[in-house]
Amino acid sequence: MKFCLNIPTRLVFGAGELKNIHTLELPGKRALVVISAGTSMRSHGYLDTLLAGLKQAGVEAAVFDRVQPNPIREHVMEGTALCLSRQCDFVIGLGGGSSIDTAKAIAITAAMGGDFWDYVQGGTGGGKPVTRALPVVAIPTTAGTGTEVDLWGVVTNEATQEKMGFGTPLIFPHTAIVDPELMLTVPSKLTAYQGFDAFFHAAEGYISQAHTPISDLYALEAIRLLYKYLPVAVADGNNMWARIKVAWASSLAGMVESTSCCTGEHALEHAMSAFYPKLPHGAGLIAISAAYFRTFKNDVMKRYMKMAEKMRQVKSARPSDFLDALEVMKRSCGVDNVKLSDWGITMADFDRFADNAIATGGAMLDLDPRFLNREELINIYMESYK
Amino acid sequence: MKFCLNIPTRLVFGAGELKNIHTLELPGKRALVVISAGTSMRSHGYLDTLLAGLKQAGVEAAVFDRVQPNPIREHVMEGTALCLSRQCDFVIGLGGGSSIDTAKAIAITAAMGGDFWDYVQGGTGGGKPVTRALPVVAIPTTAGTGTEVDLWGVVTNEATQEKMGFGTPLIFPHTAIVDPELMLTVPSKLTAYQGFDAFFHAAEGYISQAHTPISDLYALEAIRLLYKYLPVAVADGNNMWARIKVAWASSLAGMVESTSCCTGEHALEHAMSAFYPKLPHGAGLIAISAAYFRTFKNDVMKRYMKMAEKMRQVKSARPSDFLDALEVMKRSCGVDNVKLSDWGITMADFDRFADNAIATGGAMLDLDPRFLNREELINIYMESYK
Numbered sequence: 060m061k062f063c064l065n066i067p068t069r070l071v072f073g074a075g076e077l078k079n080i081h082t083l084e085l086p087g088k089r090a091l092v093v094i095s096a097g098t099s100m101r102s103h104g105y106l107d108t109l110l111a112g113l114k115q116a117g118v119e120a121a122v123f124d125r126v127q128p129n130p131i132r133e134h135v136m137e138g139t140a141l142c143l144s145r146q147c148d149f150v151i152g153l154g155g156g157s158s159i160d161t162a163k164a165i166a167i168t169a170a171m172g173g174d175f176w177d178y179v180q181g182g183t184g185g186g187k188p189v190t191r192a193l194p195v196v197a198i199p200t201t202a203g204t205g206t207e208v209d210l211w212g213v214v215t216n217e218a219t220q221e222k223m224g225f226g227t228p229l230i231f232p233h234t235a236i237v238d239p240e241l242m243l244t245v246p247s248k249l250t251a252y253q254g255f256d257a258f259f260h261a262a263e264g265y266i267s268q269a270h271t272p273i274s275d276l277y278a279l280e281a282i283r284l285l286y287k288y289l290p291v292a293v294a295d296g297n298n299m300w301a302r303i304k305v306a307w308a309s310s311l312a313g314m315v316e317s318t319s320c321c322t323g324e325h326a327l328e329h330a331m332s333a334f335y336p337k338l339p340h341g342a343g344l345i346a347i348s349a350a351y352f353r354t355f356k357n358d359v360m361k362r363y364m365k366m367a368e369k370m371r372q373v374k375s376a377r378p379s380d381f382l383d384a385l386e387v388m389k390r391s392c393g394v395d396n397v398k399l400s401d402w403g404i405t406m407a408d409f410d411r412f413a414d415n416a417i418a419t420g421g422a423m424l425d426l427d428p429r430f431l432n433r434e435e436l437i438n439i440y441m442e443s444y445k
Numbered sequence: 446m447k448f449c450l451n452i453p454t455r456l457v458f459g460a461g462e463l464k465n466i467h468t469l470e471l472p473g474k475r476a477l478v479v480i481s482a483g484t485s486m487r488s489h490g491y492l493d494t495l496l497a498g499l500k501q502a503g504v505e506a507a508v509f510d511r512v513q514p515n516p517i518r519e520h521v522m523e524g525t526a527l528c529l530s531r532q533c534d535f536v537i538g539l540g541g542g543s544s545i546d547t548a549k550a551i552a553i554t555a556a557m558g559g560d561f562w563d564y565v566q567g568g569t570g571g572g573k574p575v576t577r578a579l580p581v582v583a584i585p586t587t588a589g590t591g592t593e594v595d596l597w598g599v600v601t602n603e604a605t606q607e608k609m610g611f612g613t614p615l616i617f618p619h620t621a622i623v624d625p626e627l628m629l630t631v632p633s634k635l636t637a638y639q640g641f642d643a644f645f646h647a648a649e650g651y652i653s654q655a656h657t658p659i660s661d662l663y664a665l666e667a668i669r670l671l672y673k674y675l676p677v678a679v680a681d682g683n684n685m686w687a688r689i690k691v692a693w694a695s696s697l698a699g700m701v702e703s704t705s706c707c708t709g710e711h712a713l714e715h716a717m718s719a720f721y722p723k724l725p726h727g728a729g730l731i732a733i734s735a736a737y738f739r740t741f742k743n744d745v746m747k748r749y750m751k752m753a754e755k756m757r758q759v760k761s762a763r764p765s766d767f768l769d770a771l772e773v774m775k776r777s778c779g780v781d782n783v784k785l786s787d788w789g790i791t792m793a794d795f796d797r798f799a800d801n802a803i804a805t806g807g808a809m810l811d812l813d814p815r816f817l818n819r820e821e822l823i824n825i826y827m828e829s830y831k
Binding site for chain 2: 060061062063064065066067068069070071072073074076272276277280303307
């Protein structure tokens with residue numbers, strides 16, 4: 060029982076808290092605000108609320124609004140150029156994981172210079188050490204990634220078809236504002252996909268070889284909350300109480316990523332999204348989850364039973380109780396029939412998916428309860444295909 | 446459901462971790478090491494281990510070894526003088542809460558100048574704002590205070606007979622090394638007293654009006670662990686597994702203090718220790734705990750039942766289940782017959798205790814589940830007396 064707990068982020072949680080941003084100590088005077096290329100941050104008024112708050116706090120702001128759902132290296136470099144030209148001294152990510160992860164990548168590249176890919180470890184990344192980063196403020200408008208309280212980001216290099224994670228304690232956000240009011244507008248299907256992303260951060264972190272006593276605590280609470288409240292938030296997006304609980308569970312699951320680690324399920328999904336960028340991350344995870352978790356059923360039996368107990372709130376006698384509860388949860392969220400073929404994936408893709416997962420997902424695959432070889436990885440894709 | 450979570454401390458937890466201090470990034474090059482006036486830090490070799498590690502890390506060290514069990518302002522000022530004359534750039538507290546709290550007080554006074562009491566809020570404290578502090582490294586050798594992961598300290602002003610808490614985010618330790626090996630030498634009785642201090646940090650923080658979803662999570666896990674493992678550690682001090690669990694519970698309870706707050710029980714105890722400095726803090730808490738918790742039995746019924754469930758691991762139907770479980774835990778730790786009279790306290794003291802608690806314990810009394818007037822505070826002392 061040896062571990063390190065270090066999450067320096069100040070997490071400000073509560074409905075309506077974005078409106079109070081001017082009352083917080085912010086880490087700079089000139090912010091680069093990173094949002095997606097979509098219209099929602101403007102149409103829902105979130106960007107205006109943020110800019111008004113920054114103005115009230117005496118902070119100047121430049122807006123970079125080019126981020127796409129699976130964020131790409133090219134936009135990191137565009138955002139970095141804007142950040143440097145406006146001499147911004149911190150970066151705010153407002154939106155889903157893609158905006159916040161792009162903000163993190165810009166924070167590194169603007170401080171270090173050169174190309175973002177120089178600082179990516181693994182794959183074709185340059186592997187240079189990151190010794191500086193601008194401070195990041197994360198304001199998630201979705202409940203799923205947990206990136207607001209972790210030291211990770213994910214960016215895709217389109218040229219090399221790599222969806223790569225990157226991480227350094229320097230990109231723990233200085234401040235995270237988790238305001239569930241901003242999540243009321245997320246459509247039902249996306250609420251489910253994102254919520255399951257959070258669920259799998261918790262479940263993977265719980266069965267990961269990297270698990271710690273503190274990650275276990277966060278993971279089991281996130282699993283309990285999501286099983287109970289995600290179906291409610293999916294069924295009625297205006298249920299504020301459910302949105303609050305799901306948002307909190309998502310941050311807890313992000314804290315799992317900072318105290319344990321994701322496992323092979325995420326590596327397998329990143330490979331799919333690298334080739335099929337339109338596949339939502341959560342949908343990809345849901346599609347392979349039954350086969351993935353079935354694989355380790357007899358390796359970490361007590362942990363499966365503990366997860367099942369948190370979900371069903373009754374004693375569990377079999378590891379398969381977790382698999383059953385997971386299927387119930389998918390059905391109650393209307394995502395029990397996610398088809399990989401709906402996004403154009405064919406069985407002919409599985410070889411390159413497996414190669415990509417092995418090339419880019421190293422640490423995550425190493426932390427599985429039991430190491431899977433290439434054939435076993437392909438089997439998970441095979442069993443998941445419909 | 447609004448709250449802020451911000452514990453920037455890096456917690457390094459594990460048996461034998463003190464020996465690895467040279468592998469950690471430390472916050473300075475010249476350390477003031479603060480230890481107690483007793484012999485244990487030297488005789489058990491803990492100080493030597495620390496100094497050897499610092500040397501290996503290229504850190505110079507000066508040792509201040511005057512701290513007594515209830516640390517006093519005078520020693521804070523002596524330590525500050527040594528810190529300044531040796532031009533130390535960070536402070537290491539090695540020992541129980543008294544050494545770490547003195548280190549925190551020195552960190553403030555050395556950075557701010559003047560007298561420590563200038564920066565104490567409430568009572569006769571000067572109330573000046575603290576805007577700087579030297580970085581602190583906390584290495585607890587007892588499991589109880591949780592000060593290694595919180596922003597609080599407690600120091601007594603002998604001249605005014607005030608035992609006062611002080612706190613600022615600036616004194617969150619930069620690094621906490623929680624090494625349960627260092628706790629193997631704590632005698633049985635002190636193990637019980639200190640473990641109950643941790644238990645009450647958790648239980649008070651759980652019923653406090655300041656409780657948050659994250660403090661609830663930490664508190665209930667600390668309560669569960671202490672009920673199960675504290676009696677084991679008390680019965681067999683060499684049981685490493687029990688020491689590990691109790692140490693972890695103590696840090697969790699410290700994190701409760703940083704995300705919720707202690708309540709009136711601590712204010713009532715500080716008043717007793719201010720007049721009777723030989724009364725161990727944990728013994729004082731144990732002595733008044735039955736009467737204190739009985740007072741709020743009908744105010745936060747569900748929370749009492751939840752605590753009882755974590756302790757007994759069965760469903761609870763009555764708030765008094767918690768009171769019963771607490772008595773069982775005291776008996777199994779051999780502290781069910783702590784007598785205030787053993788430390789010379791008489792019933793004639795209760796008036797000045799109550800006045801002192803009201804004068805110095807403001808915020809803690811305000812956060813009780815229900816506000817208690819002076820008469821009710823005296824009643825708690827009366828009911829506890831034997």
